[in-house]
Amino acid sequence: MDIRVVLMHPQEEENVGSVARVMKNFGFTELYLVSPCSLGRRAEALASHGLDVLAAAKTVPSLESAISGCDIIIGTTGKKGGHQTPKREAVTPEQLGGMDLRGRVALLFGNEAHGLPNEVLEKTDFVVRIPTNPKYPILNLAQSVCIILYELSKRRLTKTVRGKPLRKEEREQLDRFAGEIIDKIYEQPHQKRLVHSTLNRVSGKSMLTAQEGGRMISFYRKILRKL
C-alpha cells in the first residue's frame, strides 16, 4: 500500500509529532505538511521512535504540491456532509480498510480547528468519516490519523497478534470427546443435547487458538480415561 499522509495547516506541533509516531506504529512513512506551524522539541518528543518519519516529512506550500503524483485523493471529515452539492456520502474507516486501494494514495487531514474546507473535500475522490458520539464527534487530529491508519493496516498486521487457529479436525475431536464425556455422565437425551450444544457454543465463541484447543483436547482425554 502506497499511502501519503497529508496534514493541511496543522497548528499544534504536538499533533504533528503524534502523527509521525502513529505512522511508524502502523508501518507508514510518507508525511507531507502543507504550511505547518513551526516544529520544535515538543513535536520531536511526541514523535518518539517515529522521529525518522518526522525528519523525512516534506513541507510544501499548497494542496496541489502535496497531492502531486497521487492517483487517489481521500479526504477526512468529522462533520456530516449534508449541505454541500453534491451531498457528500462518507465511507467508514472500516470500509476504507476493506478497499482494494491501488496506485498512490493521498490521505488528507484538515487543520485542528476547522477540518478540511468544502472546496478541498470537493476535490477528493471520496471522504472518510469515523463513527463517533453525535454529542461530541470531533476527534483530536492525531487520533483521527491513528484510527484510519489502524484500519488500513489491520488486515496486514493482524497475523502478528493471534496464534494459529484451531483446525477443523481438532475442533471435531474436541466435539467428539465432549460428547463421549456427556454420554457417560448424563442420563436424559434432552439434557445431553443441551449440554453438548452449550459446550460447542462456548468453545465457538472463545475463538480457540490451536494451542488452547490442544490443551482442551488433552483435558477431555484425561477425563475420559478416568471415567
Add this chain to the structure above:
Amino acid sequence: MDIRVVLMHPQEEENVGSVARVMKNFGFTELYLVSPCSLGRRAEALASHGLDVLAAAKTVPSLESAISGCDIIIGTTGKKGGHQTPKREAVTPEQLGGMDLRGRVALLFGNEAHGLPNEVLEKTDFVVRIPTNPKYPILNLAQSVCIILYELSKRRLTKTVRGKPLRKEEREQLDRFAGEIIDKIYEQPHQKRLVHSTLNRVSGKSMLTAQEGGRMISFYRKILRKL
C-alpha cells in the same frame, strides 16, 4: 455497554486529558485512575469537550479498588506474550468489538513506559493487543485507548440483546470445579497450572451467559461426581 477505562499509574497528564476526550468522542464516561501523575491545565486543555469525563474521573490507590464491582477484566498489551507461562494469546480490538460483552467491564491500560506488568495481565480474563508494525509496536497510551474504544463502539447500534451475563460468584464456582477436576486428572503442578489458566481464558473469552455458565457448572459437577 458498561465499560470502565482504568489507567494504571499514568505519568503524563496530556495522555489522561486525551483519554478523557476520546472517551467522550466514543460515548464512554467512566474513568478510573490508579495513582496518576498530578493533573493540571495541560490535562484539561487536551480533554477539550471531554472535560466532564476528566472531572468525574475517580482516583484510586490500587488495581483492586479500580476493578471492584467489575465482572470482566480485560488487559491491554503492546508486547507479544511469549516468555510467560502460560503463553498469552491476545485477541485483536476487532475481535473485542465483536464480542458480546455483558456485565461491568474494566479495560486496563498500563503506564506509558512499562505497560501492564505480567502479574496484572495474569489476573485479567483476557488480553487485547493492537496489531502494529513489529519494528515499533508501542502506541502512545491515548492512541491505544482510542483504537480500542473505537472498535468497542463501532457496532454498538447493531447489537442485539441477549441473556443475562454470568455473575462473579458463578464464574468463581466454575473456576473452582475446573481446578478440582484438573487436580484429579493431572500429575504435574506445571501442567495443572497451564490447563487451568487455559480453561479460564477460554471461558473468559467466550463471554458466558448465566445459562451457559450454569450448564458448564452442572457439567463439571457431574464429572467431579464420577471421578
